[in-house]
Amino acid sequence: MRQIGQNIFEVGAIDWDRRLFDELIPLPDGTSYNSYIVKGTVKTALIDTADPAKTDILITNLVGAGIQKIDFVIANHAEQDHSGSIPAMLRIYPEAKVVTNEKCKNMLIGLMGIDENKFIVIEDGQEISLGDKTLRFIFTPWVHWPETMSTYLMEDKILFSCDFFGSHLATSEVFVKDKPQVYESAKRYYAEIMMPFRGQIEKNLEKIKNLDIKIIAPSHGPLHDEPKFIIDAYKKWISDDVENKVIVAYVSMHGSTKKMVEHLVNTLIEKGIGVEQFNLIGGDVGKLAIELVDAAGVVLASPTVLTGAHPAAAYAAFLVNALRPKIKYLAVIGSFGWGGRMVEQLKGILTNSKAEILEPILVKGEPKDEDFQKLDNLAEEIAKRHKNNKAYVNRKGISHGKET
Secondary structure (H helix, E strand, O other): OEEEEOOEEEOOEEEOOOOEEOOOEEOOOOEEEOOEEEEOOOOEEEEOOOOHHHHHHHHHHHHHOOOOOOOEEEOOOOOHHHHOOHHHHHHHOOOOEEEEOHHHHHHHHHHHOOOHHHEEEOOOOOEEEOOOOEEEEEEOOOOOOOOOEEEEEOOOOEEEEEOOOOOOOOOOOOEOOOHHHHHHHHHHHHHHHHHHHHHHHHHHHHHHOOOOOOEEEEOOOOEEOOHHHHHHHHHHHHOOOEEOEEEEEEOOOOOHHHHHHHHHHHHHHHOOOEEEEEEOOOOOHHHHHHHHOOOOEEEEEEEEEOOEEOHHHHHHHHHHHHHOOOOOEEEEEEEEOOOOOHHHHHHHHOOOOOOEEOOOEEEEOOOOHHHHHHHHHHHHHHHHHHHHOOOEEOOOOEEOOEEO
């Protein structure tokens, strides 16, 4: 139990050891499932719960906070890491009602079999009084599911934002202390979960802009007692601006593709282009996702396996297609032994991307002088786009992601 305000407590669980989320997303720094108790003079509300595996910790913290009665369980989001302990809460506090929107209600019934009679369905902007404290519900869809909402505690000026503004970070700190660490963790979280919905996020930022917010209390990671820090970060990430940076994601089986990558990367650096060279074998795809947030372009480099791209390169293309970053261009380079349809395959995967597809460079066997010249020409094409596009943020003096 951690106090964050008068009669307001964080009672969720820190998951120090979790290293994979949804069996998909790397968690190098663990995570947390934040759950909040708000005690009014008349009613008590629990805002979000915890992952089912941590229900016992949630219960222990509620007991430690002396919570004998809960009137409302606020469900901001139906995903199990926030809603999974609701059935246990309803068993322990049978008088409690689940307060949520119609979409979330239907999802919770389907996911957990909660009795329909246990719900209070609210509308966007509706308020519930706890006595001396008032909760206002603000629908914030597609951060990152269609039913998601936020809860604003009006008197204390706290926005309980659930996944919105979250970060997968296990820490004993209640509030943000290490801003660079939290920024990186929040950016990873945005990249892996929120980036496909940046248009909707822009609308949701507009929706909360006139709220007087003292604290943003997400359901993952530390709380923000300086809300401008994370709000400004989100504004940057969802903007159309990109950095003077290209990601070169590659896999090489026998060295030919790696030679092409090394030549291209060195040439781009010489032209003042920031480069993130990313080996797709054994790399943290979360870091690749982070770089996709504000990269200007992507070069996928792969050998041909049978008639298509190496599976790791195909997965990278799938990731780009799923996350829908704001990249402006994309190129394919690589090598082959006897032929194939690698370029056509990768283009077929990238159906969501609006990026310009540059002329591919495919080499039979070892790259030769004329192949290196083609790579020089590609570097020149990339440099022209960086120079002529006003949306590109100047970021000179960067080599392999390290500012100099």
